[in-house]
Amino acid sequence: MITPADDPAALRLAAGRIRTGGLVAFPTETVYGLGCDALNAHAADRIFLVKQRPSFDPLIVHIDDRTMLSSVVATLPVGADQLIAAFWPGPLTLVLPKHPQVPDNVTAGLPTVAVRMPAHPTARALIRLSGCPIAAPSANPFGYVSPTTAQHVREGLGDQVDLVLDGGPCPIGVESTILSLVGAYPEILRPGSVSLEDLRHVLGPAVRPAGARPLSPMPGTGTRHYATRTPVTILSRLGERPSVRSTRRVGLLALSAIDVLDDRFAVVEVLSPSGNVQDIARRLFAALRWMDTQHLDHVYVEPCEQVGLGVAIMDRLRRCTAGPHPGEGDRAGAAR
Ligand code: AMP
Numbered sequence: 001m002i003t004p005a006d007d008p009a010a011l012r013l014a015a016g017r018i019r020t021g022g023l024v025a026f027p028t029e030t031v032y033g034l035g036c037d038a039l040n041a042h043a044a045d046r047i048f049l050v051k052q053r054p055s056f057d058p059l060i061v062h063i064d065d066r067t068m069l070s071s072v073v074a075t076l077p078v079g080a081d082q083l084i085a086a087f088w089p090g091p092l093t094l095v096l097p098k099h100p101q102v103p104d105n106v107t108a109g110l111p112t113v114a115v116r117m118p119a120h121p122t123a124r125a126l127i128r129l130s131g132c133p134i135a136a137p138s139a140n141p142f143g144y145v146s147p148t149t150a151q152h153v154r155e156g157l158g159d160q161v162d163l164v165l166d167g168g169p170c171p172i173g174v175e176s177t178i179l180s181l182v183g184a185y186p187e188i189l190r191p192g193s194v195s196l197e198d199l200r201h202v203l204g205p206a207v208r209p210a211g212a213r214p215l216s217p218m219p220g221t222g223t224r225h226y227a228t229r230t231p232v233t234i235l236s237r238l239g240e241r242p243s244v245r246s247t248r249r250v251g252l253l254a255l256s257a258i259d260v261l262d263d264r265f266a267v268v269e270v271l272s273p274s275g276n277v278q279d280i281a282r283r284l285f286a287a288l289r290w291m292d293t294q295h296l297d298h299v300y301v302e303p304c305e306q307v308g309l310g311v312a313i314m315d316r317l318r319r320c321t322a323g324p325h326p327g328e329g330d331r332a333g334a335a336r
Pocket residue numbers: 057058059060095107110112113114136137138175178189218219220221
């Protein structure tokens with residue numbers, strides 16, 4: 001069932017479901033999450049089952065205040081307080097030492113827990129009314145493009161979710177930045193809209209960018225992920241146009257307005273006419289999903305500049321194109 005997120009009765013119903021071990025999909029400022037009581041191991045098991053998420057891929061725990069933070073975290077490492085003051089509520093997830101009461105399946109057996117205080121009013125209201133921290137990965141089948149609307153959630157998970165709170169499209173559109181504070185250096189595990197520059201501004205130059213070490217084996221940070229069924233190729237520069245065989249149905253995802261409409265492309269989608277990076281991030285996943293419904297043989301996407309939010313956009317696009325592709329039959333014929 002999809003219900004409007006601004007309906008107080010729907011929010012109370014959703015909180016009741018969370019308290020009794022149910023699953024509720026809800027909007028955050030990044031993407032839609034599939035949430036359950038983070039201290040209920042059985043409910044967390046259901047999330048892994050519904051998403052078909054491997055048990056070694058830990059969940060992010062969402063909190064509403066400092067009291068909840070102390071219920072999931074054992075200690076706060078150096079730097080945590082400054083980061084919390086600067087970026088919470090907001091799209092920054094911190095990896096911290098885990099409190100023993102957080103079930104092991106939530107953290108995939110790790111001694112650490114990923115925690116975030118979201119800024120979205122619906123997410124906050126749901127956590128507050130539920131009275132417990134909420135474990136929530138993105139509300140989509142494992143490995144597919146994350147949902148940024150309630151409709152995306154329904155398309156991916158159908159009626160396996162007890163309730164979907166519809167708060168409209170997510171304002172940021174890519175998942176949170178994940179920063180580990182448990183190693184020798186603060187290290188970005190996944191880039192997001194809180195950038196390396198933002199983090200260094202608070203913690204200094206010690207912060208390591210994502211990928212500074214060999215890729216971790218963790219899904220969402222290391223392997224093919226966020227993937228469409230249609231093969232995607234990132235063009236080498238803005239404005240590059242691949243040569244396309246006339247027998248192929250090919251789509252172009254352009255970052256900004258394009259000069260000439262090219263009839264080699266069956267579908268052209270412009271993410272932001274003015275090339276605004278926030279708009280590109282906000283619309284990226286919906287555009288990839290839409291392209292995936294257009295029966296295309298291949299999608300080409302323009303690259304964006306790798307600074308600030310552009311790092312996160314390119315990270316998601318690379319994961320979308322990485323590794324062997326299930327629907328790749330015709331890829332050898334894709335002229336570039
Ligand atoms: P999502 O699928 O967007 O909810 O993101 C969850 C991701 O957060 C996982 O795939 C991991 O990459 C990361 N993560 C969660 N918990 C931890 C942890 N304890 N240590 C390191 N990374 C974590």
